[in-house]
Amino acid sequence: MTSTQQNFEAALRGLNITSSTSIAAVIGDPVKHSLSPVIHNVGFQSLGIDWIYVACEVKEGDAQSALDAMKLLDLRGLSVTMPHKTVIASLVDSVSAAAQALNSVNTIEVTSDGSLVGHSTDGDGLIASLKQQGVSVSGASVLILGAGGAARSVIDALQRHECRQIFIANRSLDRAQSAVALAPGIAKVVSISNLSDLADAAVKSDIIINATSVGMAKSPDTVSVSPLAPEVIDPHHIVVDLVYHPIETELLRLTRQRGAQAIDGLGMLVHQAALQQQIWTGLTPNVSDMYRAALQALA
Ligand code: NDP
Secondary structure, three states: OOHHHHHHHHHHHHHOOOOOOEEEEEEEOOOOOOOHHHHHHHHHHHHOOOEEEEEEEOOOOOHHHHHHHHHHOOOOEEEEOOOOHHHHHHHOOEEOHHHHHHOOOOEEEEOOOOOEEEEOOHHHHHHHHHHHOOOOOOOOEEEEEOOOHHHHHHHHHHHHOOOOEEEEEOOOHHHHHHHHOOOOOOEEEOOOOOHHHHHHHHHOOOEEEEOOOOOOOOOOOHHHOOOOOHHHOOOOOEEEEOOOOOOOOHHHHHHHHOOOEEEOOHHHHHHHHHHHHHHHHOOOOOHHHHHHHHHHHHO
């Protein structure tokens, strides 16, 4: 047993689970390596409330059964991950503005009358994580690499938080063009393959966000890859990598080498979980405790 597992099991013993313990869970496939149980259980502990969080593997096509089970088993909150985020948006009773814009749900709340409300906390999680680092997106110009699910949630949050300008660069042009519609009037597509276009957008940007999966630790070869050439990064930039495994990506290493501020993606993961707990319990957990636990679990 690793020291992380020992620490986690010790934490669970401290939870003192009873017959009235409230249960929350993440549903998805795969979920067996999810950091969410560690992050959420430490969050519940920081609140001193009788809640526990578990991971449930739910196969594609079984989302409705999972919602039925949620009601039957009186689960108090669900996190939703791939492959269910889009289908759940059409199965819940209502959705928040962000979940509606994205047609994607990562959080399910059960209201006092038993109806299910879908939320999306990823984008606001990033905004909260930046705020904790002293970074405001209001009035800022942002270059975002990627146009997948994570990029879309960030673009939606950036426009809600009064970002001035958004440049979207993605390998597939059609996905970049579709993401522009999330921030009409302030977002435009730039070429990811033309270094001069990309450098021009970077010069005009205060914040650069990597929302591609480039740099993820899938294999020893992939971790040393950066989605952005180092010469595009200037000391005035704030560079955020949504990839959090490894915690120090090649992009963040190059960012520090270029003298710019580097922000890792674990903060977004932890803050979006804290927002989920606020939705379920009305309380704000200790994000520093949650971040430390996630970092330890990653190590
Ligand atoms: P998606 O599969 O929805 O999107 C993947 C994105 O990466 C697309 O823009 C895709 O481009 C791009 N991409 C993939 N491979 C390459 C490549 N070889 N070269 C260039 N672009 C590439 O995934 P998500 O949006 O859900 O996740 C993206 C990353 O963000 C992941 O690493 C994920 O772990 C991380 N993430 C972090 C979160 C956090 O809380 N920190 C939350 C959610 C995600 P194309 O459209 O052309 O395929």
